[in-house]
Amino acid sequence: MRIQPTSSYTAIHCTGAFRPAPPAWGPALSRAYSSFSDSKRWLDRQRNDPYVKKAQQLNLRSRGAFKLIEIDQKYHFLRSGAVCIDCGAAPGGWSEDPAAPSAAITGTAGGGDSEKYRIFAMDLLPMAGIDGVQFFQRDFTQPESIALLKNALKGKPVNTIVSDMAPSFSGTHSIDHLRTMNLCEDVLGLAGQVLAPGGTMVCKFLVGGSEQEFRQELRNHFNKVNIYKPKASRKESSESYFVCLGKKRSP
Numbered sequence: 001m002r003i004q005p006t007s008s009y010t011a012i013h014c015t016g017a018f019r020p021a022p023p024a025w026g027p028a029l030s031r032a033y034s035s036f037s038d039s040k041r042w043l044d045r046q047r048n049d050p051y052v053k054k055a056q057q058l059n060l061r062s063r064g065a066f067k068l069i070e071i072d073q074k075y076h077f078l079r080s081g082a083v084c085i086d087c088g089a090a091p092g093g094w095s096e097d098p099a100a101p102s103a104a105i106t107g108t109a110g111g112g113d114s115e116k117y118r119i120f121a122m123d124l125l126p127m128a129g130i131d132g133v134q135f136f137q138r139d140f141t142q143p144e145s146i147a148l149l150k151n152a153l154k155g156k157p158v159n160t161i162v163s164d165m166a167p168s169f170s171g172t173h174s175i176d177h178l179r180t181m182n183l184c185e186d187v188l189g190l191a192g193q194v195l196a197p198g199g200t201m202v203c204k205f206l207v208g209g210s211e212q213e214f215r216q217e218l219r220n221h222f223n224k225v226n227i228y229k230p231k232a233s234r235k236e237s238s239e240s241y242f243v244c245l246g247k248k249r250s251p
């Protein structure tokens with residue numbers, strides 16, 4: 001059953017005003033202040049982040065690659081030659097294959113299979129092309145997008161589905177949590193249709209209360225369901241990942 005956002009969802013989502021302005025200021029000044037301090041904080045954080053530095057050294061598209069690498073170092077599910085779907089792929093840190101450690105993730109390297117595409121990636125945002133990756137700039141939550149993916153697969157069984165999708169944040173944690181849970185539910189829906197028995201699903205969410213209930217649901221479909229937060233995921237972020245291993249055969 002789909003988790004419904006609270007009734008305050010629309011009001012908060014539509015106003016977009018999440019940071020109370022200092023009372024004595026006019027709205028414009030207060031907005032400028034918030035955005036200045038936010039961008040300064042962001043810049044400071046980027047400068048001091050070892051994963052950002054490492055990603056730059058290795059010429060990776062994003063520091064996010066290290067999250068998947070770490071998840072795999074713990075659970076060992078990635079393998080060369082696998083067929084993979086990468087949901088919320090842009091800018092491509094999880095899909096790329098620059099002879100980086102993440103090459104094995106999506107299996108473009110040395111699969112021994114002459115088929116052109118082994119990775120099927122989707123994002124709302126554009127993504128620069130990557131060899132072996134068929135990219136769709138689409139909204140994953142739309143049924144037509146799923147139809148497109150299934151069509152592209154041409155019946156190939158999928159070994160791994162990863163989702164690093166993050167909705168645009170409202171600033172209200174309970175709402176953002178539910179939005180991520182809804183995305184996870186959509187990813188599970190796709191897994192039910194295309195993931196091969198034994199396959200793996202990795203899916204990001206924000207911790208917020210309903211994850212244990214959803215974990216129970218995931219257990220109906222996978223032999224093992226873990227929750228894991230890689231070190232590369234920032235401490236101040238409530239993001240975490242469901243790591244679902246061994247998809248069960250459909251009854």
Ligand SMILES: C[S@@+](CC[C@H](N)C(=O)[O-])C[C@H]1O[C@@H](n2cnc3c(N)ncnc32)[C@H](O)[C@@H]1O
Pocket residue numbers: 061062063064065087088089090091092093094122123124125138139140141164165166167168
């Ligand atoms: C954290 S980023 C992914 C980073 C990527 N794994 C990497 O390491 O380069 C999350 C992405 O999810 C995408 N996204 C969010 N909601 C989506 C949706 N409904 N359909 C497709 N993509 C979505 C966003 O556009 C964003 O690019």
